[in-house]
Amino acid sequence: MNAAKSSNGSQSVRQKSHALTLRAGVFNQDEPKAIARSLKAAADASKQRNSDAFCSAMSMLTFYINRAGQHLPARRRRILQAAKDELRGLYGRPRRY
Template sequence: MSEKWSQDVTEHSDALDLEEHIFESDDPEAIARSLKRSAESSDRRKAEPYRSAMSMLTFYINRAGKNLPEKQKKVLEQAKDELRKLFGRDND
């Protein structure tokens, strides 16, 4: 297999239909809105929409690890905050 398994999971998630290249965006709000949309419209997810969206974002950050540029990591961390706001979970 030429692709890493984590890339395959991100691109072909069984739980969420993700917007193509969404994690490459430099707009944390757009990332959060896209994840929220995907999580709420999925009928294959096993957890509530908030948890599914946050899990996918955290998974991507963790799997990218040191290959993730610091600037993009900051954007993705900000997307977590935006996701919390969108779901009314500011305290989580």
């Protein structure tokens, strides 16, 4: 694949993505409830999502955690995992313990 084609592919993903529009720094917050509320607001407001709001919000959070991988500090991972439970609670889904 040539360089021009691969750069166009990246541009295409950015232009056609159905990802949620998140507030800047949402994953850097220290309060799991605040992260969950922000993700819920973005998912509920989105008109371009392909699945229900809960799945879209949870997918964004999971993607961020997985993308960071081993580089995500343990404290930040705990906060983001707690945000998953908060998100489940906001949508009336059973929490995992």
